[in-house]
Amino acid sequence: xxxxxxxxxxxxxxxxxxxxxxxxxxxxxxxxxxxxxxxxxxxxxxxxxxxxxxxxxxxxxxxxxxxxxxxxxxxxxxxxxxxxxx
Amino acid sequence: xxxxxxxxxxxxxxxxxxxxxxxxxxxxxxxxxxxxxxxxxxxxxxxxxxxxxxxxxxxxxxxxxxxxxxxxxxxxxxxxxxxxxxxxxxxxxxxxxxxxxxxxxxxxxxxxxxxxxxxxxxxxxxxxxxxxxxxxxxxxxxxxxxxxxxxxxxxxxxxxxxxxxxxxxxxxxxxxxxxxxxxxxxxxxxxxxxxxxxxxxxxxxxxxxxxxxxxxxxxxxxxxxxxxxxxxxxxxxxxxxxxxxxxxxxxxxxxxxxxxxxxxxxxxxxxxxxxxxxxxxxxxxxxxxxxxxxxxxxxxxxxxxxxxxxxxxxxxxxxxxxxxxxxxxxxxxxxxxxxxxxxxxxxxxxxxxxxxxxxxxxxxxxxxxxxxxxxxxxxxxxxxxxxxxxxxxxxxxxxxxxxxxxxxxxxxxxxxxxx
Numbered sequence: 385x386x387x388x389x390x391x392x393x394x395x396x397x398x399x400x401x402x403x404x405x406x407x408x409x410x411x412x413x414x415x416x417x418x419x420x421x422x423x424x425x426x427x428x429x430x431x432x433x434x435x436x437x438x439x440x441x442x443x444x445x446x447x448x449x450x451x452x453x454x455x456x457x458x459x460x461x462x463x464x465x466x467x468x469x470x
Numbered sequence: 471x472x473x474x475x476x477x478x479x480x481x482x483x484x485x486x487x488x489x490x491x492x493x494x495x496x497x498x499x500x501x502x503x504x505x506x507x508x509x510x511x512x513x514x515x516x517x518x519x520x521x522x523x524x525x526x527x528x529x530x531x532x533x534x535x536x537x538x539x540x541x542x543x544x545x546x547x548x549x550x551x552x553x554x555x556x557x558x559x560x561x562x563x564x565x566x567x568x569x570x571x572x573x574x575x576x577x578x579x580x581x582x583x584x585x586x587x588x589x590x591x592x593x594x595x596x597x598x599x600x601x602x603x604x605x606x607x608x609x610x611x612x613x614x615x616x617x618x619x620x621x622x623x624x625x626x627x628x629x630x631x632x633x634x635x636x637x638x639x640x641x642x643x644x645x646x647x648x649x650x651x652x653x654x655x656x657x658x659x660x661x662x663x664x665x666x667x668x669x670x671x672x673x674x675x676x677x678x679x680x681x682x683x684x685x686x687x688x689x690x691x692x693x694x695x696x697x698x699x700x701x702x703x704x705x706x707x708x709x710x711x712x713x714x715x716x717x718x719x720x721x722x723x724x725x726x727x728x729x730x731x732x733x734x735x736x737x738x739x740x741x742x743x744x745x746x747x748x749x750x751x752x753x754x755x756x757x758x759x760x761x762x763x764x765x766x767x768x769x770x771x772x773x774x775x776x777x778x779x780x781x782x783x784x785x786x787x788x789x790x791x792x793x794x795x796x797x798x799x800x801x802x803x804x805x806x807x808x809x810x811x812x813x814x815x816x817x818x819x820x821x822x823x824x825x826x827x828x829x830x831x832x833x834x835x836x837x838x839x840x841x842x843x844x845x846x847x848x849x850x851x852x853x854x855x856x857x858x859x860x861x862x863x864x865x866x867x868x869x870x871x872x873x874x875x876x877x878x879x880x881x882x883x884x885x886x887x888x889x
Contacts, residue, residue: 385780398782402772402887404726421872427884428815428871429722432712434775457727458775 385460390467391447399445405430406440406452410468434458440468474578493659494538494666499673502699503531505854506691508678508714509707510534512543512654513832513839515661515672516847517704517854519577522668524848525855530670531700532662533693535677539658542708545777545809546840547732547766549745549754551588551649552613555604558865558877559818560611565862566845567613567648573844579660582653582759588745589618589643591794597749601644608646618643629741629795638750638793651745651756651764657843681718681829688718688828704854706832706846708839709775709810718826723833724815724871726886729774729808730766730837731783735801737761746794753790763801765791769811769837771887778808811837816876817889821849821863830854831868836889 552563682690690699755765767787814834849863
């Protein structure tokens with residue numbers, strides 16, 4: 385697997401660190417809210433899709449930038465890479 | 471079906487080995503069962519066996535998507551151990567070890583359980599303290615453990631890099647002498663045969679595509695071979711858990727699926743007679759009875775349903791093997807493959823009633839499911855038969871995550887790719 389870093393170009397998997405499901409990681413509920421079940425669910429529950437999966441990767445062995453990779457978890461095909469917040 | 475014995479071997483030898491009968495029937499699905507187990511891997515087959523043996527429930531079907539033994543039961547590195555730290559884990563895995571110790575006789579099938587011991591090496595004083603703590607915890611919970619020092623390591627593993635220049639000098643190891651290996655395929659076949667003999671239907675090439683519901687209640691499964699009704703449905707599908715439960719409308723679980731690779735070398739003469747692990751990274755290696763080195767390391771570290779991995783982990787695992795045993799650099803690799811692990815959020819499994827009425831769930835084995843096979847089946851059978859967990863699996867509830875009772879051996883938190 386190689387990831388096309390939006391800052392550095394196509395690089396080997398070994399340069400990247402995985403940070404999990406992007407839709408999950410970037411949508412944290414307010415921890416101070418009174419209802420703890422949303423917070424519990426955010427910490428522990430995952431959709432764990434077979435097929436397209438949006439995930440957060442960091443180019444730790446390069447620019448250290450974060451990116452959202454859309455990848456097929458059944459074939460490992462990378463469908464798109466975008467900058468976080470773009 | 472005939473019992474296996476030395477007499478049977480003799481008798482069949484005299485008749486040219488033409489009289490052996492299949493180890494289990496090719497069953498076709500009936501319209502309904504008392505219990506349907508989804509997943510014909512080690513855990514599912516063991517569950518069916520213990521339902522019949524311990525609880526007298528024999529109107530049971532095990533549904534397997536592919537062929538029997540095609541999943542993780544045939545893809546692991548065959549290690550059996552109970553060297554855990556935490557009270558939630560140790561009694562369960564020690565129960566499993568005790569079942570392993572009598573398993574071949576119990577099943578009348580040689581699972582080739584070999585208690586050749588496991589040695590977890592440590593390389594720093596801090597790691598030594600940590601291993602002493604684990605060893606003490608094991609001993610306090612009735613599990614065997616001892617420290618091994620370099621002179622003994624050198625004697626027992628002549629190829630081990632004890633004296634040579636090393637980035638990670640070996641200070642010693644924590645040994646569990648009763649640990650070892652078993653023939654993984656034989657475990658699937660042995661449980662299948664023994665369950666079949668007690669009347670369980672083992673149905674291969676039967677993929678579950680959905681659940682039959684009456685209101686909230688699960689009352690059966692839709693399969694590629696038609697609808698099958700069941701009073702109770704147990705799900706034991708390892709890495710496919712999220713995928714299967716989505717068909718019941720459960721879209722979020724404390725599980726991620728990750729790929730773990732394993733490796734087998736060409737056959738060598740006997741050179742390693744225990745299981746040994748490297749503490750400077752993550753590597754476990756043993757030598758099979760055929761002479762191959764069987765080894766593996768970390769999961770690849772990203773969500774995956776592909777039964778194959780990528781090269782960075784291959785390189786990591788090989789470098790660690792060669793760090794421990796420099797001579798193995800000359801050994802050729804024969805095969806490598808991947809299996810899909812059901813990584814839970816605390817690194818410990820889930821064996822529970824629910825999450826839907828009529829459903830029972832067995833998942834979250836991370837990459838330690840093989841050693842757990844007997845106790846997992848034993849506890850899951852109890853949970854299904856009695857509608858409540860046994861004391862051994864009571865800590866493995868699904869709601870522990872939300873109540874603050876996680877069992878996190880590594881203290882890693884909800885990052886399943888790091889457990």
